[in-house]
Amino acid sequence: MIDFFKYQAAGNDYLVIDPRHTDFAVSPEAIRLVCDRRRGVGADGILYGPLEQPRAGVPVALSLYNSDGSDCGRSGNGLRMFALHLAAQEPGDWVDGREFTLRTAAGDCPVRILDAAAGRVQVGMGRPSFDAADVPLLTEDGTPYSGRAVRVPLTVDGEQLTVTCVYNGNPHTVVPVDQPSPHLAGRLGPKIARHVRFPEATNVQFMRMRGRDVMELEVFERGAGYVTASGASACAAASAARELGLCDGRVEVRMPGGSMEITISADGWVTMTGDAEQVAVGSFAPALRTRLDRLTTARAAR
Template identity: 45%
Template sequence: MNFHFYKYHALGNDYIVIDPNKANIDFSEKNIRLICHRNFGIGSDGILVGPLLQGNSIHLRILNPDGSEAEKSGNGVRIFSRYLVDEGYVTTKKFSLGTMGGEVYVELLDDKGQQIRIDMGTVTFQSTDIPVDGPARAVLNEELIIQGQRLATTCVSIGNPHCVVLYDEPSRETALDLGPAIENHSRFPNRINVQFLKVLNRNNIQIEIWERGAGYTLASGSSSCAAASAAYKLGLVDNEIYVHMPGGIIKVDIRQNGHVFMTGSVNQVGKGFFSDELWAQIQVK
């Protein structure tokens, strides 16, 4: 049976998978916003579109609730990998996926794909790669003034842009208050994901997250990698880091070759059909 949508969460960060081989959807900004809306639609932190088959490789698109498209999502990649296992698209424990932010390598740590490790690639702190306005430089511990607060920020790209803010007591309220202003600051021409970071000890950090195009989220894979990489670059942690978020914990390993590995869980929520009324609005005419 070909369902219209499949829903999963990774530590409370929930995505809808829509398989173009099973449902013909018009992914206009209006339709994306409607599907993701938690009152008028199915409700999610984004939509994963795939598998998109290009030769022998599998690609996916990652759509934010505001209709924009994300280059990469750690949780999204883990969720999509679990979907590929559930629907029989992959039968091996190791495979690769193409994203707009580059290729990622997946390893299933159990037969069902409930625990997954992702090689997220390498990070860069260079302003021209993230991007961050101003002269070419590594963006480390730079001051950013937001609402009268002087914030220490380190910016990083892991295929998508992040601004990591050292903060004494990060909270949901902090992310909701300061996150939108940082995301849309003129220093960041493509907008930016934001993490408020507290170092707990050499192997544990705590973050609160404001995601570009999605808002406040309970967990994020790429945010975990970015925050851990920033803390490591600043000499605040060792190379094996547990990232604590409201939704749970992701393990990040920073290898000597510069690759960042992320390990976390995925849970299936459900699968189903759009009502005739909603389907009439979102199907490709």
């Protein structure tokens, strides 16, 4: 039995759990345990799939989860990893070098493996929305904020920020700052992510442009906390920078764990290109398996 295939992209790590290889029972408790870096295998999240045996020409569905057990609408890094998993598991000309579609709860994404050996993958991340209702974002009074969530004043712990919110399958809040740092992300990230004005919580990006085509970014994710890189976040920040007039159609997003190339077409379609690699293939040891079985039994008894 192969319980997990572990991948990483710029230090953002996910476990592919493929139901064709394991009897792992998905539940928030089981996900939290497996993702726990001390008691479990350790990961920022889980990519569970394919949900059905993949066939050429048919979108391949998967479910994505954050390490806290919550649903993770769409992970840019995760989709690149899952594409590489398919390339390894389903070698065939419909995967290698061709475009195929990954289906997530937040919509379909076209992916293309540019170089399987180097782990280079391109993903179409869609056309993001700046509509406050899509994020969703509320006013200070708790009523829906109407209109576009661009240059919105946000008070965090008495500090006055100006943020731009983006929905691209996940909610994101982009904060332009003079100096992004892990310290800043760790200090303000959790407060913005769980701010009462974001009823679905939000991922948070602290960004600074270096000229018009390079961005420095620090990310704090809802559901996983501080991460060294995030694909969906890189896309959201690039779209926000474009909206704010800070960049053009192509930007290199540099995060502490590594870089990604983001392009934005004239009509707003976002394409992400980056690397990912497999780091381990493994099975749960009996003790972990017993704990997982107990969680499943306790859940069934509730």
